[in-house]
Amino acid sequence: MYIETPEKQYDLVVIGGGMVGTSFACALCSEIGGKQLSILVVEAFPQSAGKAQQPSFDARSTALSYGSRCIYDDIGLWRELSNQVTPIKEIHVSDKGHFGLTRLNHIEHDVEALGYVVENRQLGSVLNNEVKNSPAIQMISPAQVEQIRPTSESMQLAISRGESIFTIEASLVVLAEGGKSMICDQLGIDRVVDDYNQHALIANIAFEKPHKNVAYERFTDTGPLAILPLESFDGENRGCLVWTVATNQSDEIQAMGISALTKLLMDRFGNRLGKITHIGERFGYPLTLSIAKEQIRPGLVLLGNVAHTLHPVAGQGLNLALRDTMVLVSRLGQAVRESESLGSMTVLQDYVDRQNFDQQKTITFTDQLTRIFSNNQRGRVLARKLGLLSIELIPPLRRGFAEQAMGLGSR
Ligand SMILES: Cc1cc2nc3c(=O)[nH]c(=O)nc-3n(C[C@H](O)[C@H](O)[C@H](O)COP(=O)(O)OP(=O)(O)OC[C@H]3O[C@@H](n4cnc5c(N)ncnc54)[C@H](O)[C@@H]3O)c2cc1C
Numbered sequence: 001m002y003i004e005t006p007e008k009q010y011d012l013v014v015i016g017g018g019m020v021g022t023s024f025a026c027a028l029c030s031e032i033g034g035k036q037l038s039i040l041v042v043e044a045f046p047q048s049a050g051k052a053q054q055p056s057f058d059a060r061s062t063a064l065s066y067g068s069r070c071i072y073d074d075i076g077l078w079r080e081l082s083n084q085v086t087p088i089k090e091i092h093v094s095d096k097g098h099f100g101l102t103r104l105n106h107i108e109h110d111v112e113a114l115g116y117v118v119e120n121r122q123l124g125s126v127l128n129n130e131v132k133n134s135p136a137i138q139m140i141s142p143a144q145v146e147q148i149r150p151t152s153e154s155m156q157l158a159i160s161r162g163e164s165i166f167t168i169e170a171s172l173v174v175l176a177e178g179g180k181s182m183i184c185d186q187l188g189i190d191r192v193v194d195d196y197n198q199h200a201l202i203a204n205i206a207f208e209k210p211h212k213n214v215a216y217e218r219f220t221d222t223g224p225l226a227i228l229p230l231e232s233f234d235g236e237n238r239g240c241l242v243w244t245v246a247t248n249q250s251d252e253i254q255a256m257g258i259s260a261l262t263k264l265l266m267d268r269f270g271n272r273l274g275k276i277t278h279i280g281e282r283f284g285y286p287l288t289l290s291i292a293k294e295q296i297r298p299g300l301v302l303l304g305n306v307a308h309t310l311h312p313v314a315g316q317g318l319n320l321a322l323r324d325t326m327v328l329v330s331r332l333g334q335a336v337r338e339s340e341s342l343g344s345m346t347v348l349q350d351y352v353d354r355q356n357f358d359q360q361k362t363i364t365f366t367d368q369l370t371r372i373f374s375n376n377q378r379g380r381v382l383a384r385k386l387g388l389l390s391i392e393l394i395p396p397l398r399r400g401f402a403e404q405a406m407g408l409g410s411r
Contacts, residue, residue, distance in 0.1 A: 157169070
């Protein structure tokens with residue numbers, strides 16, 4: 001439920017009501033039945049915010065893996081989400097100007113779909129509605145956590161809302177503040193940052209022919225280009241473009257006239273879906289690999305982009321954060337049942353230990369894919385030719401690649 005004024009004391013406070021913070025709050029309620037913990041979510045942007053205001057729920061679309069579908073199913077949100085998603089039945093990976101092509105199909109992997117594309121605003125609306133209607137979760141928005149201070153027994157938080165400042169206490173703070181974290185800076189939590197010198201250019205785009213639920217990932221001389229299938233709207237065959245370009249090309253491409261951009265895209269993507277008939281508003285996102293050096297402290301755990309921000313090439317950022325969420329929620333549920341303190345290092349270290357393998361594997365998979373497929377040096381071109389061919393030809397490799405893409409690689 002939405003509130004105007006917070007109480008003085010909570011068991012758990014989530015800083016950031018983006019995709020990860022709200023998913024976590026919903027998952028925790030589902031795990032513990034909702035009645036035994038007091039939970040507050042603090043979000044800086046208004047929930048009724050219009051276009052592209054709240055960073056998590058802007059104009060982008062997200063490819064949810066099959067594993068994430070199972071997670072949303074487990075926490076009772078899939079039924080509502082399933083009306084808003086476009087299934088990915090086939091993934092088509094190719095390399096412009098070079099041989100080597102691989103296709104992954106849902107039938108081969110015995111699932112209804114390899115993944116699902118959801119528009120971030122629609123995912124946001126489902127998550128926010130769930131929070132709003134849940135008596136167990138309080139949400140205050142717009143409100144900003146200005147500072148957190150560890151005390152001997154809990155965390156003290158200063159929250160600003162308009163002219164008011166509230167001081168509250170929590171046993172555990174879940175920091176889901178996104179990639180630019182003021183709180184981490186205050187606490188001296190450093191990050192390892194590797195700038196890819198690339199931007200992701202995003203736009204909704206329409207084609208002459210229907211996509212038939214195929215997602216395309218194409219590696220081009222300017223960087224990986226993905227077209228994710230979207231439901232058609234107003235008779236248009238829509239897809240979502242996620243195009244990685246070098247930072248120094250980003251402004252030029254964003255400012256390009258429609259016909260020049262259409263030509264450039266057709267040249268990179270080819271004629272698979274016929275002519276491009278419409279290109280919507282364009283947005284650019286700088287891309288880095290950014291990993292927090294500490295994910296936990298007594299009474300504090302980092303979740304989502306604040307813990308690890310990944311390149312979108314493999315669509316793994318939110319999917320990994322959802323798997324982290326479920327492992328954390330399961331450990332917190334155990335702590336509640338066994339009357340352990342939620343913020344104790346035993347509980348939090350257990351979570352980190354359980355998720356470490358998945359995090360390392362996903363980060364490495366994404367980083368290597370980015371580097372191999374964003375580079376036209378002869379060695380890298382050869383590596384990806386062989387990579388695509390071997391994925392196509394060697395069943396265990398193919399299965400491994402598909403499982404990672406489907407969010408099942410940690411099993
Ligand atoms: C172009 C692009 C495409 C992507 N595609 C995919 C994909 O297909 N699949 C996938 O799995 N992932 C994808 N990702 C990654 C995914 O978008 C991120 O992993 C996800 O958005 C992280 O969500 P978050 O909640 O951690 O952070 P954010 O989305 O940044 O949300 C943080 C929230 O915290 C709030 N906040 C910040 N500071 C405070 C404060 N002090 N007090 C209160 N509130 C605060 C902000 O207002 C915001 O709402 C993509 C990323 C990009 C850039």
